[in-house]
Amino acid sequence: MPFDAKSILPSLEDLLNLIYPCVCLQCGLAIQKINLEPPKGLGAGDDSGFERPHSFCPPCWRSIRRLEGPACPVCSAPLASEAALSHSPSHRCGDCRENTPAFSFAVTPFAHEGAIAKAIHVYKYQNQPRLARPLVHLFINDIASLQIDTVMAIPLHHTRLREREFNQSLLLAKEVSRLLEIPLQINAMQRIRETPSQVGLSRKARKKNIHRAFQVRNPEFIQAQRILLIDDVYTTGATLREGAKTLIRCGAKNVVVAALARMVSS
Ligand SMILES: [Zn+2]
Ligand SMILES: [Zn+2]
Numbered sequence: 001m002p003f004d005a006k007s008i009l010p011s012l013e014d015l016l017n018l019i020y021p022c023v024c025l026q027c028g029l030a031i032q033k034i035n036l037e038p039p040k041g042l043g044a045g046d047d048s049g050f051e052r053p054h055s056f057c058p059p060c061w062r063s064i065r066r067l068e069g070p071a072c073p074v075c076s077a078p079l080a081s082e083a084a085l086s087h088s089p090s091h092r093c094g095d096c097r098e099n100t101p102a103f104s105f106a107v108t109p110f111a112h113e114g115a116i117a118k119a120i121h122v123y124k125y126q127n128q129p130r131l132a133r134p135l136v137h138l139f140i141n142d143i144a145s146l147q148i149d150t151v152m153a154i155p156l157h158h159t160r161l162r163e164r165e166f167n168q169s170l171l172l173a174k175e176v177s178r179l180l181e182i183p184l185q186i187n188a189m190q191r192i193r194e195t196p197s198q199v200g201l202s203r204k205a206r207k208k209n210i211h212r213a214f215q216v217r218n219p220e221f222i223q224a225q226r227i228l229l230i231d232d233v234y235t236t237g238a239t240l241r242e243g244a245k246t247l248i249r250c251g252a253k254n255v256v257v258a259a260l261a262r263m264v265s266s
Contacts, residue, residue, distance in 0.1 A: 024057035026115045060115040075106045103244035103255045108234045109142045112261035124168045132171040148228040151177040157194040173230040188221040206238035216250035223251045234259035
């Protein structure tokens with residue numbers, strides 16, 4: 001009988017279960033097994049080799065809160081009451097009325113809390129680029145039907161890129177581009193100023209901090225394009241507003257922005 005190496009070699013799944021710590025990062029629960037099943041709803045033919053976020057237990061991952069209820073039709077900020085929208089369906093939030101964004105609208109489906117906040121933190125600051133894929137799978141259905149020609153990411157300044165080793169928004173954009181089969185544009189826009197971290201700054205300070213931080217070096221790449229601009233977290237929207245403004249000023253037809261999670265006051 002011929003020797004069959006396959007029968008004694010561990011499977012990829014067995015190896016992954018050995019390599020990655022099987023403890024939920026959110027609740028500490030031991031996770032028995034990594035499941036490589038693709039998520040539901042991602043049509044046939046997806047051979048992305050989806051990895052369930054093996055650092056989170058299924059209950060924690062499922063507890064990620066989707067933002068539902070009345071929201072600003074432009075920036076998707078949750079509105080305090082349904083009343084405003086029932087009188088005028090196009091009722092915009094105070095921020096958008098005061099200062100209309102250059103983007104057409106914002107897709108921010110999840111509250112930045114619990115497992116998703118933890119996952120984004122681990123992804124960004126603990127150098128875990130492999131989390132890009134499961135994170136994108138969380139919101140791919142929210143952006144799949146958009147009419148877009150080009151996917152882009154909020155660029156990092158090169159000194160920040162050296163510190164962090166990867167641009168977290170670009171990896172998300174890459175994954176979106178691959179799944180939706182829409183070209184990714186990585187060279188058109190740069191961050192020309194190294195802006196101090198936005199963490200802890202007020203809305204006004206954030207706006208000032210990010211003002212004119214981006215530059216389009218290759219406007220021909222974005223001319224008349226419908227662009228999806230991606231970032232990881234939508235806090236006050238200052239960064240995505242400035243990015244969209246820069247792209248529109250340089251010839252983009254329109255810009256839709258998307259972020260995985262949104263800071264909301266509970
Ligand atoms: Zn858990
Ligand atoms: Zn708004």
